[in-house]
Amino acid sequence: MVDPVPLLIMGSGPAGLAAAQEAVRAGVGALLLDEQPTGGGQIYRALGEATGERQKTLGTDYAAGAPLLTVLSAQCLDHQPGATVWEVSPDGTVYYTRQGQARAVSAEQVILCSGAMERPMPFPGWTLPGVMTCGAAQILLKGAGVFPASGAVLAGSGPLLLLLAKQLIGARARLAAVVDTTPADNYRGALKYLPGALRTPGYLLKGLSMIRTLSASGVPWYRGASGLEAIGDDAVAGLRFKVRGRQHEVACSNLFLHQGVVPNVQLSRSLGLEHHWDGLQRCWRPILDGWGASALERIAVAGDAGGIMGARAAEAHGRLAALGALNRIGVLSETERDRRAAGARAVYRREILPRPFLDRLYRPHPDYLQPADDTIVCRCEEVTAGQIRKYVELGCLGPNQTKAFGRSGMGPCQGRVCGLTVSEIIAQARGVPLEQVGYYRIRPPIKPVTLGELATLEQPEDA
Numbered sequence: 151m152v153d154p155v156p157l158l159i160m161g162s163g164p165a166g167l168a169a170a171q172e173a174v175r176a177g178v179g180a181l182l183l184d185e186q187p188t189g190g191g192q193i194y195r196a197l198g199e200a201t202g203e204r205q206k207t208l209g210t211d212y213a214a215g216a217p218l219l220t221v222l223s224a225q226c227l228d229h230q231p232g233a234t235v236w237e238v239s240p241d242g243t244v245y246y247t248r249q250g251q252a253r254a255v256s257a258e259q260v261i262l263c264s265g266a267m268e269r270p271m272p273f274p275g276w277t278l279p280g281v282m283t284c285g286a287a288q289i290l291l292k293g294a295g296v297f298p299a300s301g302a303v304l305a306g307s308g309p310l311l312l313l314l315a316k317q318l319i320g321a322r323a324r325l326a327a328v329v330d331t332t333p334a335d336n337y338r339g340a341l342k343y344l345p346g347a348l349r350t351p352g353y354l355l356k357g358l359s360m361i362r363t364l365s366a367s368g369v370p371w372y373r374g375a376s377g378l379e380a381i382g383d384d385a386v387a388g389l390r391f392k393v394r395g396r397q398h399e400v401a402c403s404n405l406f407l408h409q410g411v412v413p414n415v416q417l418s419r420s421l422g423l424e425h426h427w428d429g430l431q432r433c434w435r436p437i438l439d440g441w442g443a444s445a446l447e448r449i450a451v452a453g454d455a456g457g458i459m460g461a462r463a464a465e466a467h468g469r470l471a472a473l474g475a476l477n478r479i480g481v482l483s484e485t486e487r488d489r490r491a492a493g494a495r496a497v498y499r500r501e502i503l504p505r506p507f508l509d510r511l512y513r514p515h516p517d518y519l520q521p522a523d524d525t526i527v528c529r530c531e532e533v534t535a536g537q538i539r540k541y542v543e544l545g546c547l548g549p550n551q552t553k554a555f556g557r558s559g560m561g562p563c564q565g566r567v568c569g570l571t572v573s574e575i576i577a578q579a580r581g582v583p584l585e586q587v588g589y590y591r592i593r594p595p596i597k598p599v600t601l602g603e604l605a606t607l608e609q610p611e612d613a
């Protein structure tokens with residue numbers, strides 16, 4: 151029987167890297183797993199390999215991750231990139247696949263830093279080849295310096311839409327248009343949260359700088375768009391939409407969509423942790439204490455996986471979660487934990503101040519929370535919004551039952567992409583609050599794993 155590792159951190163974004171830094175500082179051997187080939191998470195993706203030119207294109211927030219990445223070479227940190235975690239059990243056993251082999255490792259404490267994912271934006275034509283998310287475009291830009299030189303349209307709402315526009319303009323891409331779907335009402339609704347946001351004005355200033363770049367670029371920028379429809383036969387050829395009742399059509403060879411990010415809760419859900427519906431962010435988040443600890447004594451969650459907070463807050467949250475875990479395994483006394491946590495706690499409190507303003511301002515347009523009947527919502531199993539509504543008419547009460555009615559949520563992504571939309575549709579069709587409808591019951595494996603990989607698995611007690 152192999153001794154459990156003291157601390158296992160899943161995810162090497164700002165939260166995971168900061169947690170690793172705290173473990174290294176305390177002299178604790180930690181295991182850091184991430185499915186990506188390099189550390190950095192979404193924001194600092196491939197930063198270690200990025201040329202000066204690419205770093206310039208991606209901006210100062212990107213380059214700012216360099217000090218965090220230095221932890222990856224610390225001697226007592228076992229960093230395993232390319233490790234896809236597909237199950238975590240409540241006793242702290244983590245199952246993952248790396249280099250074609252399935253492995254299991256036990257940990258005294260596990261911190262899940264699995265980050266965020268983009269909220270799906272379903273509308274007619276969104277499954278056509280050539281339609282991707284803004285995050286996917288950014289992954290290509292960060293990971294390989296690849297971007298469409300011309301003919302791309304960016305559509306949707308939220309800071310990442312504007313950031314990508316700024317980055318692509320900086321890379322000299324000739325964008326066909328930016329189509330902003332932020333409803334006019336959102337600006338009024340967000341006003342009451344403005345005083346809070348002004349207490350950490352950096353975010354607003356960054357937003358203004360993105361808006362200035364986009365305005366000065368000459369790229370057609372449509373605001374208040376609705377009724378989006380991607381057109382094309384075998385691949386996207388254009389985007390049709392309305393602005394103040396007037397129909398527009400822009401030709402494009404790539405369409406990049408975005409309407410905010412939501413916590414990646416597949417693992418926390420599969421562990422059976424209780425989740426709370428965050429009405430302002432319109433997403434689920436696991437219930438955690440001030441140290442990111444969950445109701446399961448070996449499991450904590452940090453960063454965007456615990457609720458959307460942004461990179462700097464995620465970093466601070468990762469530190470708090472690590473300090474809490476180090477206390478639980480007896481490495482740090484409560485007094486020492488609290489002393490080391492003071493700085494991170496102050497940063498966390500300051501960095502989350504602008505959230506309510508951003509969350510309200512970029513609340514998704516209702517069109518894409520309640521797609522039209524003929525729009526596919528479950529891409530894996532090709533289930534449409536109309537079919538989900540039909541299931542409700544037939545007596546379906548929640549997302550789990552839709553699996554029996556029509557396999558939605560049962561494909562390779564295990565409901566990761568369609569889960570929120572299916573719950574929104576059912577809640578509206580039944581006329582009940584979304585909290586009452588709930589979410590898919592997520593079961594491991596949360597990522598595809600082959601039988602061949604499974605056959606290589608040694609349980610920790612066999613090794």
Ligand SMILES: Cc1cc2nc3c(=O)[nH]c(=O)nc-3n(C[C@H](O)[C@H](O)[C@H](O)COP(=O)(O)OP(=O)(O)OC[C@H]3O[C@@H](n4cnc5c(N)ncnc54)[C@H](O)[C@@H]3O)c2cc1C
Binds near residue numbers: 183184192462
């Ligand atoms: C696509 C996308 C792009 C973004 N770009 C920016 C940006 O440019 N600027 C900005 O300020 N904010 C950006 N954000 C928001 C930003 O991700 C967060 O605020 C911040 O990175 C959160 O840090 P984190 O450590 O919580 O998670 P992340 O940085 O998301 O890190 C999570 C890590 O967990 C790993 N992971 C997840 N699931 C598994 C699994 N099953 N097995 C193994 N590893 C796993 C991922 O590979 C990832 O490296 C982006 C978000 C998304 C979704």
